[in-house]
Amino acid sequence: MTKQKIVVVGGGFGGVKAALELSEDDRFDITLVSDRECFEYHPTLYHTATGGLTAQSQIPLKTIFANKPVEIIIDKAVKLDRRGKVLTTEGGKTFPYDNIILALGVVTNYFGIKGLEEYSYGIKSIEDIEKFKAHIHQQLLDERKPDMHYVIVGGGPTGIELAAALPSYLHRIMKNHGIRARNVHVDLVEGAPRLMPRMPKSTSRAIQRRLRILGVKLHLGKPVQGANADGLSVGGKSIRSHTIVWTAGMANNPFFNENGFAFGPRGKVAVNVYLQADDNTYVIGDNANTPYSGMAQTAVYDGRFVAENLKRSLDGKDMKPYKPKKPIYVTPVGHGWASVLWGKVEIFGWFGWALREAADIKALSELQPMLKATKQWFTEFGEQEDCTVCSQALAKAK
Numbered sequence: 001m002t003k004q005k006i007v008v009v010g011g012g013f014g015g016v017k018a019a020l021e022l023s024e025d026d027r028f029d030i031t032l033v034s035d036r037e038c039f040e041y042h043p044t045l046y047h048t049a050t051g052g053l054t055a056q057s058q059i060p061l062k063t064i065f066a067n068k069p070v071e072i073i074i075d076k077a078v079k080l081d082r083r084g085k086v087l088t089t090e091g092g093k094t095f096p097y098d099n100i101i102l103a104l105g106v107v108t109n110y111f112g113i114k115g116l117e118e119y120s121y122g123i124k125s126i127e128d129i130e131k132f133k134a135h136i137h138q139q140l141l142d143e144r145k146p147d148m149h150y151v152i153v154g155g156g157p158t159g160i161e162l163a164a165a166l167p168s169y170l171h172r173i174m175k176n177h178g179i180r181a182r183n184v185h186v187d188l189v190e191g192a193p194r195l196m197p198r199m200p201k202s203t204s205r206a207i208q209r210r211l212r213i214l215g216v217k218l219h220l221g222k223p224v225q226g227a228n229a230d231g232l233s234v235g236g237k238s239i240r241s242h243t244i245v246w247t248a249g250m251a252n253n254p255f256f257n258e259n260g261f262a263f264g265p266r267g268k269v270a271v272n273v274y275l276q277a278d279d280n281t282y283v284i285g286d287n288a289n290t291p292y293s294g295m296a297q298t299a300v301y302d303g304r305f306v307a308e309n310l311k312r313s314l315d316g317k318d319m320k321p322y323k324p325k326k327p328i329y330v331t332p333v334g335h336g337w338a339s340v341l342w343g344k345v346e347i348f349g350w351f352g353w354a355l356r357e358a359a360d361i362k363a364l365s366e367l368q369p370m371l372k373a374t375k376q377w378f379t380e381f382g383e384q385e386d387c388t389v390c391s392q393a394l395a396k397a398k
């Protein structure tokens, strides 16, 4: 029997889930093309950025697909001939397919704000985090004094998580460097009048209160106008800083524009009820114009949905139409406290944190067997520093 050739592009939540589900059915011949060797678990990146283990936030694709009939290609997809059904990569390889699943995720968007790309850090990937941490520690090594202002831009979950974790991390590493804890400021800037502007006001209020308790200064309703080597210009005033972190903007992956896809609102790819951009092209996760696009839970759900429909087609059954699933919104705000919005129910505090821990195990178990997922979850309790001073302090404390 000739197998159906499936190419999956993107080794993130959606792509990995789709490939895993399809790999259970030997009627498919699956190739996964991704531009990085590891799957990145975004929800814990803020923790890795503030002293947690790198292993908490990434898993090699080879490990996830060990013993699975999936060919892994590390290369960047650049060109798609949808009529001829061939994908071409930056390395010049071509991949003919019967069906292709695209899950390339989003890229950082600076909205053309002057100086931001040059003078800000990000925490969207392990590489971003390495740069950010190297910068903070280098300051302590070179000048033996910390920045007085650490400015995070973006009052969504990523900005909030980082802002909440940063004050205690800065105090810890300053102590490692033998520097007296000074009055370091962590500022969080948001253009809308409140944090998490798309959430209920009660969620915003609870998170804002919690951040203030943790010593984070909030600048709300203050759009960013520009950045330079000495700081950020916000709402007509300037904040002096050498450490600006930009978490406020994402744009769809340029691959879609470069390959002539049609777009819906928010720059997401237009898809039908089967998440198809055309008969043989499926677009899922952050790339697709679905109501809850932009969440890991949605990407995993989409990956499973498309795999199921591809199996149904081979069985000669009608494909099922997509029913969007409302995600549970969980935002950790400092250790031991999280905000949860589950349908209409709001939960704050320690119980929210416990739910977040459970959500992490559940999400990890979608991508690997429960035993491995639990082992991965335990990496939360490890610490890691590349800075020589801090790694010696860590070794002493053990």
Ligand SMILES: Cc1cc2nc3c(=O)[nH]c(=O)nc-3n(C[C@H](O)[C@H](O)[C@H](O)COP(=O)(O)OP(=O)(O)OC[C@H]3O[C@@H](n4cnc5c(N)ncnc54)[C@H](O)[C@@H]3O)c2cc1C
Residues within 6 Å of the ligand: 009, 010, 011, 012, 013, 014, 015, 033, 034, 035, 036, 038, 039, 040, 042, 043, 044, 045, 046, 075, 076, 077, 078, 103, 104, 105, 106, 123, 124, 157, 158, 253, 255, 284, 285, 286, 287, 293, 294, 295, 296, 297, 298, 299, 327, 330
């Ligand atoms: C810091 C941060 C924290 C987050 N926290 C949460 C959270 O707590 N809960 C939640 O539900 N969601 C969270 N999200 C959102 C969530 O991570 C995304 O919704 C999810 O990753 C989307 O999955 P995806 O498969 O569409 O894309 P991704 O998981 O981003 O995967 C895309 C993959 O495609 C690869 N790729 C990109 N371009 C190419 C190319 N041209 N060729 C080949 N490969 C390519 C990328 O390297 C990546 O491996 C967070 C996001 C960030 C950035």
